[in-house]
Amino acid sequence: MKNSRLKSIYNETFSGLKLFYRDTNLTDSLISNYKVGQIIHEKGFTDMSSLNGGLSGNCRYIIASAHAKDLSIFNPDSAKIGHFLLDTIAYFKVLDIQTIDDKTQIFLLNIPDNSLTLFKNSSSNLEEEITEEARDSFINKRNNLLIPELQTKDWKEKTKTPIGMDDTGEMFFDDSKIKIESPKRIEINMTKKTIEVNKKPWWKIW
Incomplete structure (x- = not known):
């Protein structure tokens, strides 16, 4: 993939990235369907909150998205x-x-639908850095007080379903169909206006 194409994809994915939260209760069998590095697809709308309090269920989705x-x-x-x-x-x-x-x-990273092969076959310093932030958030806030506004029947109804699968655990997307290539690690230098690939890394959420 050309360097210019990489820059375009990473700009689309990471520029203006923010973290969002969605709590629910899932069975162990549903949780076990998720694997690190997996690409998943959600067919419905994804409701989530920018408010980060204690977990109101046994499972939290933390979603990084710029869109x-x-x-x-x-x-x-x-x-x-x-x-x-x-x-x-x-x-x-x-x-x-x-x-x-x-x-x-x-922890889910929202990615463009035209970049599935790239994200399946590569990792980056940006992914590693936001993963550390997500882990710290979970460790420090999982037992905090619940946010009352997120405990309503209406909000719990909007956020009760698993992401990327139906209630029986059937995934909406089979990422085994993505062509597997030699894994790549990409170093990205990101500023507020642009991304440079294969240079000294720098990154920040705005």
């Missing part, structure tokens, strides 16, 4: 729950799965 829509623009009440939304047909790379006691965090 979430802020619904408070359309509904002022959405600001109270930090409501963001990803459109249907969203793809994610599973970056990390962490379990402490009876609680599990699954």
Whole structure:
């Protein structure tokens, strides 16, 4: 892949990246369907919150995305729950799965639908850095007080389903169909305006 193409994909993925949260209760069998490095596909809308409190279920999805829509623009009440939304047909790379006691965090990176082969066959310093941030968040905040605004029946209904699979555990996407190539590690130097590939890494969430 040409360097210019890599820059375009990484800019689309990481520029303006933010972290979002979605808590639910999942069975062990559903959680076990996720594997680090896996590419998954969600067919429905993905509701999530920018508010980060204690876990209100046994499973937290922490989702890194640069393309979430802020619904408070359309509904002022959405600001109270930090409501963001990803459109249907969203793809994610599973970056990390962490379990402490009876609680599990699954870290997903929202990726462009035209970059599945790249993200399946490569890793980057950016992925490693945001994974560390997600782990720290889970360790430090999993037992914090719950955010009352996220305990409503309506919000729990929006966020109860697993991401990337149906309620029986059938995945919406079979990432074994992605062509496997020699794994690559990509070093990325990111500034607020651009990304440089294969140079000294630097990264920050804005």
